Amino acid sequence: MDSAKKNKLLIVDDEVDNLDLLHRIFHREYQILKAKNGFEGLEILEQEPDIGVIVSDQRMPMMSGTEFLSQVAEKYPDTLRIILTAHTDIRGLVDAINESKVFKYITKPYQVEELRQVVKQATETYKLLKSRTSKLRDDLENAEAKYQSIFENAVEGIFQTTIDGRYIIANPMLAKIYGYNSAEELINNVTNIAHQIYVSPNRRQEFIDILRTHDTVSNFESQVYRRDGSKIWISENVRAVRDRDRHLIGFEGTVQDITQRKRAEEESQLLQILTLEIGAARDFNAALKVVLSKICQFTGWDYGEAWIPAPDNQSLVCSPAWYSSVEGLEEFRKLSEKISFPCGIGFPGRVWEHQRPEWIWDISLETESHFLRKYPAMECNLRSGLAIPVSADTKVVAIMAFFTMSPNDGDQQLVGLIGAIAMQLGALMRRKRDEEALRIMNEELALARDRALESNRTKSTFVANMSHELRTPLNAIIGYSEMLQEDAALLGIDDFVEDLKKIYQSGKHLLDLINDILDMTKIEASKLEIYYDDFEVENVIWEATTTIQPLLNKNSNLLTIDCEDQIGAIRADLTRVRQILLNILSNACKFTKAGVITMKISRQFLEQEEYFCFTISDTGIGISPENLQKLFHPFSQVDSSTTRQYGGTGLGLAISQRLCQMMGGEIIVQSELGTGSQFTIYLPVNCEIAAKKSSNLKSQLSIDPQSPINGDNEKIAAPSILVIDDDPMVHQYTKAHLQHHGIVIHSAFSGKDGINLAHEVLPSAIVLDVQMPSMSGWEVLKELKSQLLTSSIPIILLTINEDHQYGSYEIxxxxxxxxxxxxxxxxxxxxxxxxxxxxxxxxxxxxxxxxxxxxxxxxxxxxxxxxxxxxxxxxxxxxxxxxxxxxxxxxxxxxxxxxxxxxxxxxxxxxxxxxxxxxxxxxxxxxxxxxxxxxxxxxxxxxxxxxxxxQKILQKTNFSYGQLLEEIMVRLEKFGVLTARK
Structure with missing residues (x-):
């Protein structure tokens, strides 16, 4: 095998024979490196890379095997260590092995095969560790490269600082935000962040104070300096860096440049403020003055002026509105007031002609013909100017001009903002013009309204006076005819009785006509009240047909009724339902001769609401299509010829329709001339709820009354008191005190509920508060006393008014x-x-x-x-x-x-x-x-x-609740509601 491909094995032993023996054992499988002591072994490790296994003797001079392998473990942790020892002290051997972190130890004398196996295991283990370590190292390097790329290319500044104000880490974006060429330049130059970066040095201390109690700070906004001295806005997101003892030693985080956002916010805020102030300005010049001052303050410009068209619209003249933030511009202002600019001439004149903004970046470079006030402006140190037109519709109504002594590149970005403000000014001009037209129109409408109101008051007064004048003689006609009928009947003068009946009936008929007129007047004034009650529909039909019988007989008409058995009850105003039916039936009788009148009653669901439908048909003269249009108009009849023939005021149908609508219903009509008419009355089963829905009225709090009537429609035996008061304490104390005396207490918290409840329960007496919201006690009193059913009920009034007239008398x-x-x-x-x-x-x-x-x-x-x-x-x-x-x-x-x-x-x-x-x-x-x-x-x-x-008046302010109840009881005893106490 090529020695370069063999795994490296380092043998360390101070005895030459042992080195040779180990070399002979392993030289075929391994590349052998030999050292006579630990020092030579460390030198070889420094020179030879990738030594996988070390076999070292324990007992060596100057440096023991344990000491040698301990250093190896620290410097070369991946190398596997095997120790050979003839040590007999087991405890010492264990300590030595633990200290040097050896892979195996082999005692001498050793078995060659055992040693081979141990070295082989160590070699395989090294290969595996090396492979894994290599992969981990590659992953780590990739991760480092990735995070380094993120760090270097982040769109936000990334940093870490010490607590004393030095940068430890900074990325290129942070350097760019602060105006430095590199992160190194930033770190080297900024040694005191509080004073070199923050505009307000205390801002960093505020930052640190927050971090001492919180681990993070988000969106911390500050104004800072860039390297060139310009100011920007930044937002920081930071977390604290602490030592092991949790002491704050620094912080790290990110920085964003939010200058553009802050600028946009400030511009938006300025635009909102100016919009409000422009709208509140009394006139156009006042609005111009506000705009000039606010824009100059926002931009830092030194001077603002306005030019407006002269009355002849041939030139621009200086407006009274102007602003200056520095002294010494008065002479320039006086000169401006003396001159004018024709269209196209001079700085404002050109903007007037072209209707678009214009910059003069350097006044000193302009010719005097191009900028007529060049030298006066230069004497005042004005260097740059901007002029913007203000337009209403398509017409320029003003030119705003601004000047500054120290222009900068950012000023050119303000054209859009100032243009938007100019549009607001133009809109103001249009609005002011429209407001003036609207004011004139409102004055005319107010005058017309006043005349209409006066006319309406005159009409109401006339109707009231006429009703008085008509009722007074009618009072005598009806009263005397009624008494004379009794006298004539007693004297047996039957001929007079019939004549007197005719007089009496005519008087009652005339009274009905007057009442119709008053009803219509109340409806038009929204003062007619509806009183809801539950009653059987069959009963009201029977009453109406009985009442209408004389009119049927007069014209020889036949009435047929088609009504389901036990059709049910309706919640409505009984009097008004009867009035509607009688009006329609009487019209049918009046316009039909020797014919048939049919009334059909049914229940239907319309628009998810259940209705009673009263359909009244006749075979009379009918109504033409053109006259149907004015059928329900008050004081109008379908045909003047019918007035002469049939009579009437033309109010019956109009009143019936209005009453029906007030109860959430409607009347529709179908008719054919010469054939007959059909009127259909739609009334909800529960008119009270339907009327509230249709008018979107809010329900008022009231206590559900106990039922005062039994199945036979007779009053209960126990006396009852109705308390109408918006003060819950009055109800609570009254009920707690009077129920012990066997009195049934009914409660209503509003006037309208009180009126409805009074008609329903017919109490023995009423306790009524004068001061109530929506409907006063006087209005309630007026309604109760004007109704026959409730007029005789004794009433005790309560008031908090301390006027002497209320507490002086008791009647x-x-x-x-x-x-x-x-x-x-x-x-x-x-x-x-x-x-x-x-x-x-x-x-x-x-x-x-x-x-x-x-x-x-x-x-x-x-x-x-x-x-x-x-x-x-x-x-x-x-x-x-x-x-x-x-x-x-x-x-x-x-x-x-x-x-x-x-x-x-x-x-x-x-x-x-x-x-x-x-x-x-x-x-x-x-x-x-x-x-x-x-x-x-x-x-x-x-x-x-x-x-x-x-009235019985009790002042609430003069009594405690207990005393007030005692006074009420005294009056109830006088009324006979309570038995007198002994």
Whole structure:
């Protein structure tokens, strides 16, 4: 075998015979290298590479085998070591072997074959280790080369520094960021990072302070110097380098140049600020001044000015807007104010002509004809200039010019930014122009609106006054005809009875027409309220057909009903549903003679909502296509000829459609002239929910009321109180206190919910807060008192208003009667106060209280109404006194104190409001119940004027909750809701 290809074997022994013996044993398989001691062996290892195995004697002079092999293990760890020893001390031998990390030890005398096998094993092991080591070394070198390439070519700066501010490692990109030619140059030149790199030397200390408590810092932004002294912005991402004791000794990380990003952010911020300030500027010159100052401050330029077209549009003149950051430019400014530039002449003139920006990089190189102010500018040390046009639409409205004493290459990059600002200025000019046009238009619209509002107020006042004027005589017509019918029936004058019935019916018909007009007025003013309740559809159909029977008979019409058995209940306003059906049915009866009217009721699903469909068909005169378009217009009839023949105001269908829409429904019509008409009324099964959905109203918090009605539709025996207040504590204390007295408490947290609940439960009394959001207590009071169903319910008002008028008086009644006066309601009201009065003075309960006379003072300027009221009341065992105005009433009270007062508000001399005020000023006057009689709708102002004298008012601020409840209980006892405590 070629000796060059043999594995190398080093033999070390101080005895020549042993060396020769070992040489003879291994010279055929190995390339033998011999040494007589450890020193020679180390020299051979330095000169001969790739020695795989060493066989060394243990006992040698000067250097033992263990000492020799220990050095080999340290310098040549891959070489396998075998020791030959005749050592008899086993412990010493083990220590020597461990120290030198030998592969095997062989004791003398040795067996040749055993030695051969050990050397062979060692050789194979060396080959394997060498192969693996070579691969690992290659991998490591490749990895190092890869990471070195990443380090050298990274787009971010990579570094490692000491804590005292020197760079240990830096890559070429870091050097480039800081303006150095190489990483070595950066490391050699920068010896104090805090002062040589950071613009603010404290910035590095802030950096170190963070690293002392955190292992990493991300996106640490700082302004730094480059080698040439220019400033840039950098962002650092760094981790701490610590020693074994966790002390901070340095840090390493990456650096990014974020100068462009910061510049873009600053430009964006500047643009946003200028956009806001330009929009807030009072005029164009003020906006120009803001822009000039902000741009100069941002760029560091020294002077800014603006040029605007002269009124004749033939030249540019200097604008009052200008800015200077240095002194000494006043003379240059004064010169600019004295000159003008025709189109195309001079620096601003050329920009005006070409409508694009222009740079003058060095004013000293310009000719005076090209830059007319060359020498004055040079005297002021102005070296460069930039002019940019400001355009509105396609017309230049201004030229902005900027000058600097020290230009730099970066200034040219600002053209885009300043151009964007110029566009904002142009947009401002357009907006200001549009705003001026809009202002003029708004003034005209406001004037038209004011005229419309005034016209609407005039209309409303007219309608209110006319309703008063019409209702007053109607009050007498209806009242007297009703009384005369009774008198004629008692006297047996039957002929008069029929005539009086006609008068009575005509009066009621006229009242219905007036009510229609008022309903339409309320709808248009969005003041008509809907009160929801659950009721059976079959019942309302039966009521409507019964009511309409006289009209059917009048024109010999036949009505057929097609309704499913047990069709179910609807949640809607019963009164308004009945009104809609009667309007449609009465129209069908009126326009059909000797025909058939059909009403079909069904339930359908439309747009994922269930509806009741009331289809009313007739065989009448029908409606032409052109007249269908104005069918639901208020105060309009389909044909003027029908007005003369059939009469009517044209409001019925318009009111019906509006009411239907307010409940989430609709009315559609199909008709053919000469054949008949078909009206279909669509009402949701739950109108309350559907109406809220359609109007996007937010639900208001309310407590679900207990059901006050049993299966037989009778009131429950226990008394009930309805509390309407947005304060939860009032509800909580009232319920906790009064439930012990067997009173059922119903709660509503808003006025609208309170009205609905009052109609549903019909409580024994109501506690009502005056100050509530959305709907005030006065509005609630007005609605409750205007409805027959709730008008007689006693009401206790709560207020936090400390006005003296609210807490000075306490009256035992709070009722209103609206003209024309309903006789039955008047009688019920009188009986209520008769009962209250005599119960308060402890009359015997078993006595028939109707037999006890009640003194009543009627204060009314209308003689027929006063006489009618007197006759009605005298029939009800009342002692009646009359007064035509407030003055006469006050004189009467001085001599005779009535037990009840009926008071008209609209009177000459002293009206009802003034009478109440004067009455309450008399401290010896007891609290006389007052019933207001009026032919007009009371406004909130009217209720406020009446609040202190006709309502039970309790000031919340004067009581704790316990005291407030005690006061409420006292009043409930007076109303008879609670049994008087002993």
């Amino acid at each position: 035992g009644a709070n009722d209103y009667l609206f003209k024309p006066i309903d006789r039955d309601r008047l009688i019920l009201t009188i009986e209520k106060y008769r009962s209250i009065y005599f119960n308060l003075i402890d009359k015997i309960q078993e006595y028939n209280i109707h037999n006890l006379p009640l003194s009543v003072l009627i204060i009314e300027d209308d003689i027929p109404v006063r006489s009618m009221l007197k006759r009605m009341l005298e029939k009800e065992n009342c002692i009646v006194f009359e007064a035509q105005d407030g003055q006469e009433a006050l004189e009467h009270i001085n001599t005779s104190m009535p037990q009840l007062i009926l008071l008209d508000l609209m009177m000459p001399n002293i009206d009802g409001f003034e009478f109440i005020h004067l009455l309450r000023l008399r401290y010896n006057t007891p609290s006389i119940p007052i019933i207001i009689i009026t032919a007009r709708d009371l406004t909130d102002t009217d209720y406020n004027r009446l609040s202190g004298s006709v």
